[in-house]
Amino acid sequence: MSQPITASLKALKLHLQQNPVDIRQKLSSETDRFDRFNLCLEDMLLDFSKCALDEKTVALLVELATAANVEEKREAMFAGERINTTEDRPVLHVALRAPRDANFTADARNVMADVHRVLDSMRVFADGIRQGEIKGKTGKAFTDVVNIGIGGSDLGPAMATLALAPYHDGPRLHYVSNVDGAHIADTIKALEPETTLFIIASKTFTTIETMTNARTAQRWIVEKLGQDAVRDHFCAVSTALDKVSAFGIDPSRVFGFWDWVGGRYSLWSAIGLPIMIAIGPRNFEAFLAGGHAMDEHFRKAPLEKNLPVMFALLGIWHRLICGYSARAVIPYDQRLSRLPAYLQQLDMESNGKSVTLDGKDVACVSGPLVWGEPGTNGQHAFFQLLHQGTDIIPVEFILAAKGHEPELDEHHNLLVANCLAQSQALARGRTREEAEAQLLAKGVKKDQAKALAPHRVFAGNRPSMTLLYRQLDPYTLGRLIALYEHRVFVEAQIFGINAFDQWGVELGKELATDLLPIVQGRDEGSALDTSTKGLVQKIRDLAQ
Ligand SMILES: O=P(O)(O)OC[C@H]1O[C@H](O)[C@H](O)[C@@H](O)[C@@H]1O
Numbered sequence: 001m002s003q004p005i006t007a008s009l010k011a012l013k014l015h016l017q018q019n020p021v022d023i024r025q026k027l028s029s030e031t032d033r034f035d036r037f038n039l040c041l042e043d044m045l046l047d048f049s050k051c052a053l054d055e056k057t058v059a060l061l062v063e064l065a066t067a068a069n070v071e072e073k074r075e076a077m078f079a080g081e082r083i084n085t086t087e088d089r090p091v092l093h094v095a096l097r098a099p100r101d102a103n104f105t106a107d108a109r110n111v112m113a114d115v116h117r118v119l120d121s122m123r124v125f126a127d128g129i130r131q132g133e134i135k136g137k138t139g140k141a142f143t144d145v146v147n148i149g150i151g152g153s154d155l156g157p158a159m160a161t162l163a164l165a166p167y168h169d170g171p172r173l174h175y176v177s178n179v180d181g182a183h184i185a186d187t188i189k190a191l192e193p194e195t196t197l198f199i200i201a202s203k204t205f206t207t208i209e210t211m212t213n214a215r216t217a218q219r220w221i222v223e224k225l226g227q228d229a230v231r232d233h234f235c236a237v238s239t240a241l242d243k244v245s246a247f248g249i250d251p252s253r254v255f256g257f258w259d260w261v262g263g264r265y266s267l268w269s270a271i272g273l274p275i276m277i278a279i280g281p282r283n284f285e286a287f288l289a290g291g292h293a294m295d296e297h298f299r300k301a302p303l304e305k306n307l308p309v310m311f312a313l314l315g316i317w318h319r320l321i322c323g324y325s326a327r328a329v330i331p332y333d334q335r336l337s338r339l340p341a342y343l344q345q346l347d348m349e350s351n352g353k354s355v356t357l358d359g360k361d362v363a364c365v366s367g368p369l370v371w372g373e374p375g376t377n378g379q380h381a382f383f384q385l386l387h388q389g390t391d392i393i394p395v396e397f398i399l400a401a402k403g404h405e406p407e408l409d410e411h412h413n414l415l416v417a418n419c420l421a422q423s424q425a426l427a428r429g430r431t432r433e434e435a436e437a438q439l440l441a442k443g444v445k446k447d448q449a450k451a452l453a454p455h456r457v458f459a460g461n462r463p464s465m466t467l468l469y470r471q472l473d474p475y476t477l478g479r480l481i482a483l484y485e486h487r488v489f490v491e492a493q494i495f496g497i498n499a500f501d502q503w504g505v506e507l508g509k510e511l512a513t514d515l516l517p518i519v520q521g522r523d524e525g526s527a528l529d530t531s532t533k534g535l536v537q538k539i540r541d542l543a544q
Pocket residue numbers: 150151152153201202203204205206207210263264349502505
């Protein structure tokens with residue numbers, strides 16, 4: 001960690017010690033607090049007035065971003081420098097959502113022509129499927145599309161398809177990711193091979209889960225429709241075009257992308273093909289435009305007015321200065337139910353590391369645990385811990401001012417009221433005196449009120465942010481995802497780590513490969529550790 005970052009963190013810690021902010025008290029004494037602690041991009045607003053900070057905190061956080069050279073590093077990313085040093089690659093997912101005439105270069109070559117060539121061919125293909133012009137082997141239009149992929153080749157498109165359901169006017173979409181045979185079995189049992197198209201989505205085209213599911217899907221099609229049906233019923237998305245053709249997929253049905261697109265940043269690329277098939281090319285373009293609008297803002301807005309930068313700095317405040325080990329993402333939007341899972345990969349696979357860019361141990365903690373569920377469901381499950389548990393977990397509430405069901409306004413009003421009530425409750429809490437007074441007002445006897453009151457105390461002063469926008473349309477989803485992507489980037493600069501590799505997923509993969517022959521019974525596994533050996537034996541016994 002550089003000396004300026006260390007000094008900045010020290011100043012922030014000192015400020016926290018010397019000027020602790022009581023959120024509850026500030027919310028009642030500072031009537032202009034909301035105006036002072038929010039940031040906007042168009043209709044999208046980040047309210048952080050319910051965090052325990054003051055103007056000095058914000059100023060010190062901005063100094064921290066400067067100390068970490070965030071602006072310089074951001075420009076290095078946009079300039080196509082090889083900032084993913086451990087894989088020796090540029091990081092240019094921002095080019096995927098830029099207009100045709102933009103200028104993004106990787107290895108001194110403008111990539112925009114390639115980006116738009118693939119987008120154009122995706123458009124033609126997606127339209128062909130949507131309009132029923134591209135048909136299955138027996139001449140029937142496709143009614144169902146199954147995307148087979150995992151991690152970045154699944155989570156983004158699956159999350160976005162659900163999020164944009166009101167715009168979904170193409171064939172039905174299904175996502176198969178897990179190597180557990182139950183996933184593909186349950187998916188295809190309701191489908192007709194004649195009207196089903198498979199998209200095999202894998203950046204590397206080597207991922208064992210995806211390849212296993214792809215072969216099962218291939219067998220299903222071949223058994224029902226014959227070997228020559230593979231050509232009509234499969235297409236692929238990958239950077240490894242040679243491996244795709246070895247699988248037998250028609251080269252005209254392969255949509256490429258590039259090694260400068262990280263898997264968890266790839267839903268803007270051809271990996272977004274299922275989204276485009278679902279919502280149509282125009283809506284997909286609006287999604288890209290939303291991402292691009294956030295990129296422009298991230299590049300141009302001064303640090304203190306910069307939404308992704310401030311969002312990141314607030315994350316750093318909670319993680320590095322206040323010491324909170326988790327963050328909860330609670331979308332008050334059922335259609336964002338897969339957003340927490342998507343963000344888990346984006347954030348935790350990017351920033352869950354213990355080694356800095358130069359190979360040294362990180363000087364402090366790095367990325368937090370990210371988790372969540374949609375509200376209001378979460379309220380009836382784990383919110384108990386958020387309000388009264390011994391850990392403080394900052395919450396990120398996500399809310400649209402407007403739903404897509406005007407006839408169900410009553411539902412939306414309840415959703416909004418609940419979302420606001422939760423952040424209020426976290427901040428405000430309830431004192432023992434208040435709890436006691438409430439019980440007495442309800443006619444509970446004095447002794448009993450005294451005994452019950454401690455159980456009804458909410459400490460309060462628990463931080464939350466609210467991300468609010470007009471409506472969850474494709475453009476807004478684009479802005480939302482790009483906002484989180486850039487936040488992860490900015491946080492990584494402060495941690496001093498590479499946000500774009502994922503070596504931590506390798507060891508388990510290697511060991512699974514070694515274990516397979518033992519599980520299959522082809523190898524005794526005599527060299528196994530005692531625990532794993534015992535489990536293998538027990539599995540064999542139980543499976544008899
Ligand atoms: O798209 P693929 O090459 O099949 O990779 C799918 C996923 O698998 C890997 O294990 C990585 O951890 C992910 O970052 C990646 O998104």
